[in-house]
Amino acid sequence: MRVVVADDSVLLREGVVRLLEENGFEVVGQAGDADDLIRKVRAHKPDVAVVDIRMPPTNTDDGLRAALEIRAELPDTGVLVLSQYVEEGYALDLVGESAGGVGYLLKDRVADVDRFVDSVRRVADGGSALDPEVVSQLVGRARRDDPLDELTPREREVLELMAEGRSNNAIAEHMTVTERAVEKHVTSIFGKLDLAPAPEDHRRVLAVLAFLRA
């Protein structure tokens, strides 16, 4: 899988590059600012770009804006944004109309190599990867007559994992249950929340996000 890595901190960038290369990715380009990133993505058309949210030139959310631009221009290129902060706003902006090929993770998550690599791979494959903290913020939001109250603790856990963008298989593995059990939970959740069943993982992420956001 071909990757472009963008981060203005050389130390972190090299770390991520090494980590990805060790796990079988081919890093085709490195960028130190947003413009450089867009140029390299256009040139290399990678499977995924791993982007730090805060980058020059303005050192605000240039990375996020570049990511949105890439998503609009090259829908086949996945974008995984790394952020210093848990901001649902960033994540929701980034996801926009489609949760396919998009990810938003806290920067610290790179330390958990396996999960990080799994997330990059998922995004490169057109799936989604949302940080568990973002998801728990969204799920934990206070609501009037909260329909989430009807979910069992188990179903709640499945909902959160689903919103992170994980497949049934991954959820089953994480919860050490059978995939069949997960499917049952998912059906029950969609029923309770009155959501139309979505066949693909990233579509159900969008459905769940739309529900959580409302």
Added chain:
Amino acid sequence: MIVVAVVLTSDHTDLRGAVAVLGLTIGWGFIGTGLFAWARRPDNSLGSLMALTGFAFLIAGLSSSNIPAVFTVGAFLSSVYIVTTMHTLLAAPHGRLSQGDRRIVIAAYLLVTLGVLPLYLFFDPSTQCENCPDNVFLIQHSQTVVDVASIVINLIGVVLIVLVLRSLIRRWRVATRAERRLYTPMYAAGVALMIALIGNLVLQSANSNSKAADVAFVISLVPFALVPYLFLGSLVRARLLEGGAVTRLMRRLSETPRAGHLRDALAEALEDSSLELVYWLPERQGYVDFRGRDFELPTEDPSRAIHLVAREGECVAAIIYDALPEAKPHVEAVGAAASLALMNERLEAELRAKVDELRRSRERMLRIGLEERRRLERDLHDGAQQRLVSMALNIRIARAKLNEDPLAADQLLETAGQELDSALAELRELARGIHPAVLTDRGLATALETLASRAPVPVELAELPAGRLPEAVELAAYFVVAEGLTNVAKYANATHATVGIARENGRVVVEVADDGVGGADPEIGTGLRGLADRLAVLEGRLDIDSEQGRGTTLRAQIPCA
């Protein structure tokens, strides 16, 4: 004229010429000043009382008549003028009597009319003076009745006069400076008159035909005669003051102004050193003095009167002065004359108030900043720093154990990893508290969404501005919402909150409303205070509407072109 003729032709009055001249001067003195004052102030009964005194005094002169009926009426009513004088003195300067004074005056009127009646029913004047005409009221002469009645009447008279004296002295003691300035001579004359009258009555009672009593009576005529002229003097003086005040003010205003100059000019023009001048600042809905310090109007103090100066339908200033009916028209005239100067000095006062407020809020910001830094230092020290130290220790130990006990080393590294995660999480939260990056990056809408989603009650984001606002305004608005939602969570016991940010006539209005218990006190809580300071720097303001049981609405207004 008739009275003069009566006196001059009298067969029984000594010193006819002197009595005629005195009667004329004194009588007409009272009548003249009384009519003058009456015309000028029809609502004040003093003028009519003085005129009445003058007529009463002239009627007393009728006792010089040789015609029995006229003589009798004159003699019978000869003391009425003394009571009307008392009445005048007690009613000065407003023309009204207090409850106690009214009783004294009524008693005195009764005494000199009905009270002296027994005297006239049983007294034959021919027993004492041979030329006196007949008493037409006479039933039968009785020396005993006359003696007893005289003593009782004189005694009651003395008591009443003493009461009047006491009342006058008390009045003087509670008089304001300005009142004293105007009415001291009149009060003094009144007191002298009362003392002379007491002397006259006491001597009369001691020896009914003594020369000394007559001397006391003549002496009493001096302060009595002065009363109308002294009153006239204070009237003229008050009127002169009115004209003079504006002239003096104009002269003072043409001088080079300095701070507080206007108050001194007004105080001098109105001759009221206690005068206070304060300015109305619509923005703060309150008064400040020329230094810009807050001022409360004295609404409870009856000795202070307030005159509001308006210009172009807008309140500009308030003049607080010695409450005195005479002063009111002067203050109004002077206030109108000075209104332009007042507008100017108000601007200055407003500026000073603003500078003052800014200085205070800067000091508070500094203090808040220092406290914030101390808190950050403590948080860093107790949190992330401790974790990092412990982590460094665990890594070193793990390294030492790497070869001999790899299992333990792995355990230690796992712990270090967990501590690292916690330290990172803490640092993240700390950084957010210092400055929310999302606000700068994505603007209010996104930042508020995060705030809303973290609140423990459902928060509806109602209206939000479409575009970006100036950074300082966005930050202030963000902190208003953050503080508002924190308070909702802490105190309101609400089920729902609404956040709205709207742009209205050059200002941004931020509102956080909840449906909780209300009753929040804006004075309590450093959070709101700090918020108000933050807003003051932007010339914004913070209002809290929190009626008990009606929820709380926090509303901030920030100027924003």
